Amino acid sequence: MWEGEDDMNNGGTEPTPKQRLMNWIQTKLPDLPIKNFTTDWNDGKAVGALVDAVAPGLCPDWPDWDPKDGVQNASEAMGLADDWLNIPQLIKPEGNRQPQHR
Numbered sequence: 001m002w003e004g005e006d007d008m009n010n011g012g013t014e015p016t017p018k019q020r021l022m023n024w025i026q027t028k029l030p031d032l033p034i035k036n037f038t039t040d041w042n043d044g045k046a047v048g049a050l051v052d053a054v055a056p057g058l059c060p061d062w063p064d065w066d067p068k069d070g071v072q073n074a075s076e077a078m079g080l081a082d083d084w085l086n087i088p089q090l091i092k093p094e095g096n097r098q099p100q101h102r
Contacts, residue, residue, distance in 0.1 A: 028053040044073025044093065051077045051085070058084055071095045 013025065018037075025034055034040045041047060048062030058080055065073045074093035075085050082085040 004091055026048065039075075042070050043067035044070040044075075044077060046079040047074045051081050 007018055021035070022037070029046065032040075032046055032049055043065075044065065045062055045065050048059045048065060052059040052062055059077055062077065063072070067073075071093045078093065080090050082089050
């Protein structure tokens, strides 16, 4: 059982790993409306909030980040996690790119 998971089972069924991860994230970020693993992360603020939640004071300015700077926000948070928490960047924040036509 994960931290905060004791009362979060889905009507008696076992939660999926994805649901378990989402439940854990929601316990770490109760003030953010995180409901998915896609669009709720686009502005980078959730990444900063998560870094600050697991290492308080490491990313304290995330609430002031401009949502329009999503790539920069996510890059900063992931860089801090890499540098200070030894969590390697397995993915790279990237802006929306237009598909290349051949």
